[in-house]
Amino acid sequence: MSKEVVELDHVSIRFAGDSGDGMQLTGDQFTSTTAILGNDLTTLPDFPAEIRAPAGTLPGVSAFQLHFGNADILTPGDFADVLVAMNPAALKANLKELRKGGDLLVNTDEFGARALTKVGYETNPLEDGSLDGYNVHPIALTSMTVEALKEFDMSKKEAERAKNMFALGMLLWMFTRPLEPTIKFLDAKFGKKPVILAANKKALQAGWSFGETTESFATQFVVKPASMPTGTYRNIHGNLATAYGLIAASKRSGLPLFLGTYPITPASDILHELSKHKGFGVRTFQAEDEIAAIGAALGASYAGMLGVTTTSGPGVALKSETIGLAVALELPLIIIDVQRGGPSTGLPTKTEQADLLQAMFGRNGEAPVPIVAPQSPADCFNAAIEAARIAITYRTPVFLLSDGYVANGAEPWLIPTEDSLPTIDPKFATGPNHTLEDGTEVFWPFKRDPETLARPWAIPGVAGLEHRIGGIEKQDGTGNISYDPANHDFMVRTRQAKVDGIAKTIEPLLVDDPSGAAKTLVIGWGSTYGPIQDACRNLRDEGIQVAHAQVRHLNPFPANLGEVIKSYDKVVVPEMNLGQLNMLLRAKYLVDTIGFNQVRGLPFKTQELMDAIKEVASHG
Amino acid sequence: MAETFASLSLVPKADAPQSAKDFKTDQEVRWCPGCGDYAILAAVQGFMPELGVKRENIVFVSGIGCSSRFPYYMNTYGVHSIHGRAPAIATGLAASRPDLSVWVVTGDGDALSIGGNHLIHALRRNVNLKILLFNNRIYGLTKGQFSPTSETGKITKSSPVGSVDHPFNPLSVAIGAEATFVARTIDSDRQHLQSVLRAAAEHEGTALIEIYQNCDIFNDNAWEPLKNPDTRDDVTIRLVHGEKLIFGSQLDRCVVRKADGTLAVANVADVAESEIVVHDAHNVDPSYAFSLSRLSHPETLQDTPIGVFRDVKRPTFESGLRAQIETAEAVAGAGDLNALLQGKDTWEVR
Numbered sequence: 001m002s003k004e005v006v007e008l009d010h011v012s013i014r015f016a017g018d019s020g021d022g023m024q025l026t027g028d029q030f031t032s033t034t035a036i037l038g039n040d041l042t043t044l045p046d047f048p049a050e051i052r053a054p055a056g057t058l059p060g061v062s063a064f065q066l067h068f069g070n071a072d073i074l075t076p077g078d079f080a081d082v083l084v085a086m087n088p089a090a091l092k093a094n095l096k097e098l099r100k101g102g103d104l105l106v107n108t109d110e111f112g113a114r115a116l117t118k119v120g121y122e123t124n125p126l127e128d129g130s131l132d133g134y135n136v137h138p139i140a141l142t143s144m145t146v147e148a149l150k151e152f153d154m155s156k157k158e159a160e161r162a163k164n165m166f167a168l169g170m171l172l173w174m175f176t177r178p179l180e181p182t183i184k185f186l187d188a189k190f191g192k193k194p195v196i197l198a199a200n201k202k203a204l205q206a207g208w209s210f211g212e213t214t215e216s217f218a219t220q221f222v223v224k225p226a227s228m229p230t231g232t233y234r235n236i237h238g239n240l241a242t243a244y245g246l247i248a249a250s251k252r253s254g255l256p257l258f259l260g261t262y263p264i265t266p267a268s269d270i271l272h273e274l275s276k277h278k279g280f281g282v283r284t285f286q287a288e289d290e291i292a293a294i295g296a297a298l299g300a301s302y303a304g305m306l307g308v309t310t311t312s313g314p315g316v317a318l319k320s321e322t323i324g325l326a327v328a329l330e331l332p333l334i335i336i337d338v339q340r341g342g343p344s345t346g347l348p349t350k351t352e353q354a355d356l357l358q359a360m361f362g363r364n365g366e367a368p369v370p371i372v373a374p375q376s377p378a379d380c381f382n383a384a385i386e387a388a389r390i391a392i393t394y395r396t397p398v399f400l401l402s403d404g405y406v407a408n409g410a411e412p413w414l415i416p417t418e419d420s421l422p423t424i425d426p427k428f429a430t431g432p433n434h435t436l437e438d439g440t441e442v443f444w445p446f447k448r449d450p451e452t453l454a455r456p457w458a459i460p461g462v463a464g465l466e467h468r469i470g471g472i473e474k475q476d477g478t479g480n481i482s483y484d485p486a487n488h489d490f491m492v493r494t495r496q497a498k499v500d501g502i503a504k505t506i507e508p509l510l511v512d513d514p515s516g517a518a519k520t521l522v523i524g525w526g527s528t529y530g531p532i533q534d535a536c537r538n539l540r541d542e543g544i545q546v547a548h549a550q551v552r553h554l555n556p557f558p559a560n561l562g563e564v565i566k567s568y569d570k571v572v573v574p575e576m577n578l579g580q581l582n583m584l585l586r587a588k589y590l591v592d593t594i595g596f597n598q599v600r601g602l603p604f605k606t607q608e609l610m611d612a613i614k615e616v617a618s619h620g
Numbered sequence: 621m622a623e624t625f626a627s628l629s630l631v632p633k634a635d636a637p638q639s640a641k642d643f644k645t646d647q648e649v650r651w652c653p654g655c656g657d658y659a660i661l662a663a664v665q666g667f668m669p670e671l672g673v674k675r676e677n678i679v680f681v682s683g684i685g686c687s688s689r690f691p692y693y694m695n696t697y698g699v700h701s702i703h704g705r706a707p708a709i710a711t712g713l714a715a716s717r718p719d720l721s722v723w724v725v726t727g728d729g730d731a732l733s734i735g736g737n738h739l740i741h742a743l744r745r746n747v748n749l750k751i752l753l754f755n756n757r758i759y760g761l762t763k764g765q766f767s768p769t770s771e772t773g774k775i776t777k778s779s780p781v782g783s784v785d786h787p788f789n790p791l792s793v794a795i796g797a798e799a800t801f802v803a804r805t806i807d808s809d810r811q812h813l814q815s816v817l818r819a820a821a822e823h824e825g826t827a828l829i830e831i832y833q834n835c836d837i838f839n840d841n842a843w844e845p846l847k848n849p850d851t852r853d854d855v856t857i858r859l860v861h862g863e864k865l866i867f868g869s870q871l872d873r874c875v876v877r878k879a880d881g882t883l884a885v886a887n888v889a890d891v892a893e894s895e896i897v898v899h900d901a902h903n904v905d906p907s908y909a910f911s912l913s914r915l916s917h918p919e920t921l922q923d924t925p926i927g928v929f930r931d932v933k934r935p936t937f938e939s940g941l942r943a944q945i946e947t948a949e950a951v952a953g954a955g956d957l958n959a960l961l962q963g964k965d966t967w968e969v970r
Contacts, residue, residue, distance in 0.1 A: 036967050181965065225969075234966045244961060251957050258716055278948035280955030283715060283941055288741035292708035295701075295738070299681070299712025302699060303720070307712065325702050415966065418957045460697040460713075460720050461632075463676045468645070468692050470700025471684075480647065481692065 010069025012077030016094040017086030019062045022164040027064025033181045035235035038225030041068035043410045044076035049348040061093040070224045074530035078605040089119045104134040109142035137216045148206035162203035169207025236413040238377035238406035243273035245384025253424035256281040258300035260293040265348040266404045267310045267338040290318035301331045304459035310336040327367040332391035339403040350601025351404035354577035359399040368499040371554040373401040375529035378413035406527040429456035445479040453498035503556040513547035520617040521568035525551040535609035562589045625821040630718040631673040638669040656807035656833035681710040683730040687754040690725040704735025707742040724751040732768040743799035745937040746825035758839035791913040794828045801827035803928045845921045859927030861901040883911040901931040
């Protein structure tokens with residue numbers, strides 16, 4: 001039976017179910033298939049911190065949103081066009097994410113009286129007319145899955161588990177995507193469990209066939225590939241890109257990678273990934289706590305490794321003293337903070353940008369630390385290499401401020417070749433660097449490079465360079481303990497000047513202002529790039545000229561930043577915090593910038609940003 | 621020059637014999653006059669040439685406290701870090717560089733209060749570190765508060781009517797964490813101290829050496845019964861592997877095993893010779909060494925064993941880590957970055 005085929009420019013679909021329903025996996029598989037077809041895409045996994053909250057309850061709902069299209073896709077979509085709800089809880093928690101008139105695929109098998117009561121539905125929404133504004137497709141997903149698998153030697157409960165594959169097959173049919181990538185994935189995942197493998201494949205196929213034969217779906221959709229720069233692409237998550245960036249930095253600097261870390265959401269996947277790559281000489285050390293994690297990483301840096309620690313905000317709090325020690329020792333160290341909702345434990349699985357001031361100032365004494373923030377999942381790769389460049393060149397700890405949204409989100413990535421990546425020269429000290437008055441050649445651990453103000457990095461094992469360093473203030477040059485007031489003043493100012501001087505090596509801030517006529521600048525940092533860029537493009541389509549700049553280096557700022565923001569009448573600073581970059585800009589440049597702030601644990605919606613920017617741009 | 625110590629098999633050998641002087645720095649030593657640290661420093665500097673390894677391949681790492689100034693006075697590589705964290709920093713160092721001889725210098729506050737967690741985890745992992753724990757039962761650098769090894773009831777600046785804390789026995793803690801090498805020695809007994817250092821250097825893995833050290837300013841004579849020539853032989857049990865645990869100025873005291881398996885002190889005259897315990901530092905069951913560590917009386921110090929309590933073999937942390945890397949390289953070859961970045965699912969845009 002042939003159905004109508006409609007072409008769409010872009011579409012956003014959302015899978016929602018119990019934490020145990022495999023929604024993240026389903027979403028990931030749909031995403032991989034879509035990426036291979038050449039669509040541009042952005043994803044938003046949205047899941048609870050609890051591993052498996054009681055089945056069928058609102059806290060247990062796990063969702064995954066994917067926005068894909070035939071052109072540049074910058075956000076997961078303000079609202080989904082298609083929502084797959086595996087049970088009443090998933091419907092209740094996610095209906096507000098579906099656009100009015102959108103397609104709602106509901107697993108009717110789970111809409112029994114008890115399940116409805118559990119989440120507070122007094123009447124069945126499938127029957128009470130409350131879903132009239134949507135295009136509802138009632139589907140007996142569980143029972144059809146069980147029916148399809150009756151030939152297999154498995155219990156009903158086991159068979160039910162394959163219902164996510166049925167749903168995936170159905171969606172793949174609906175959007176004319178092939179089954180092969182998922183079949184390949186299942187082969188790899190369940191190769192050693194032939195019955196489960198066969199059952200999952202069968203459920204996937206049954207879902208596809210159901211789509212083709214049911215009268216519930218009159219239409220199939222096509223989304224053509226996006227036109228992107230030529231080259232080889234893959235789909236990549238932010239945490240994976242960060243891990244790859246670290247391995248690349250290790251190779252391009254010749255420094256073996258040492259990761260000292262303690263598991264914490266949403267950073268742990270970087271540990272999981274790096275622990276697989278021992279063939280690259282990667283050492284991963286799962287420490288007893290956050291403090292030991294960074295301590296070991298710093299010890300490794302002293303030994304001449306590329307020392308890295310990964311964490312999230314609460315972990316940064318624990319590491320603060322050691323970050324201060326790294327500032328004082330002037331050793332390279334990369335601290336990756338995958339930000340999540342705070343304060344305290346906060347919202348472990350949700351995104352936020354509220355650790356900027358912690359990274360800037362969260363230490364005792366004057367302890368400046370450079371900060372780099374990736375703006376998209378794939379950009380984590382480049383940002384990690386840039387963090388390594390700064391750390392190694394300037395002998396300093398560096399913050400990489402990722403967040404839950406870029407870390408767990410995914411997008412297509414134009415894969416670079418190793419040769420195209422920058423090299424980083426560690427320039428280890430090899431001999432004496434100072435001549436005393438009596439002509440003796442000596443090694444001074446705190447005699448600086450006049451250009452970078454970086455001190456020599458002398459690693460153990462080199463004869464003649466034996467030296468002692470510590471957290472106590474050091475005499476300029478010799479590095480000996482010094483309590484001299486003038487020396488301390490000099491050293492504090494010099495450490496600051498060293499970090500400030502990094503600005504000479506970073507690219508000027510780029511402003512996106514196609515018309516050149518914008519009077520309003522929108523300035524963001526980190527993962528808000530996509531939503532801000534999307535909002536600005538839409539506003540321009542409406543005839544409102546706005547400029548956009550995304551700050552990648554937050555300490556030091558690019559040298560032209562002050563000049564840029566002073567050249568616009570209005571400057572709007574959207575952030576997923578209460579105005580942290582805004583505070584820094586106002587303090588440093590004395591410009592009356594205007595914050596737009598949300599701390600909802602979710603990325604900005606394009607429409608909300610458009611409204612906020614329009615409000616500023618139109619009030620003169 | 622000594623033969624190669626087992627724990628230093630991967631550390632480059634010195635080209636020529638060294639002397640204690642080679643390990644002294646030009647820095648003025650800033651401990652209080654009379655501090656036990658001077659004796660320990662001299663003993664360590666005097667011992668270092670025995671290691672027979674290149675000076676530049678030795679690193680001393682410390683935390684915070686009086687003892688933690690130690691690295692500044694050793695002409696090796698050194699890091700004076702932050703309070704309690706030296707074992708963590710040294711773990712990263714040792715795990716990265718098997719060609720280094722890594723020593724940690726710490727105190728009772730540094731190792732057992734603020735850094736207790738790192739200490740027990742370094743011990744269980746068996747990282748190739750030699751940890752010198754200077755125990756003076758007091759906080760010195762903060763000017764005289766009770767420490768986690770101070771006796772209950774101790775009157776200090778922060779406990780004017782006596783501390784209510786129950787003290788740690790550092791060796792019991794270490795043995796509880798299944799440390800592979802645990803020893804105790806005394807700052808003023810240079811010969812014994814160096815014999816323990818020697819045994820520690822031979823040991824592959826973490827060695828914890830508790831050094832009873834005197835703080836003459838805030839807790840003078842804390843270990844007096846063990847040092848005073850009139851009393852020391854009567855209160856000290858000298859542990860020698862393979863020898864009967866007999867002690868006392870008249871050799872009239874001994875260690876025996878009670879019916880419940882724990883150890884106790886008895887009069888030689890009251891027991892059969894076969895009942896006297898023969899010291900076995902290689903006993904893999906930690907309960908033996910633990911029981912030894914419980915013999916001493918925390919206040920009178922009566923029946924205090926010194927020497928090597930426990931010295932057992934277990935693979936080191938870094939050998940395991942290294943083996944995994946070597947296996948990965950052997951199986952799949954050295955990592956190919958281009959192949960890694962490509963992954964499995966790619967598509968071309970033309």
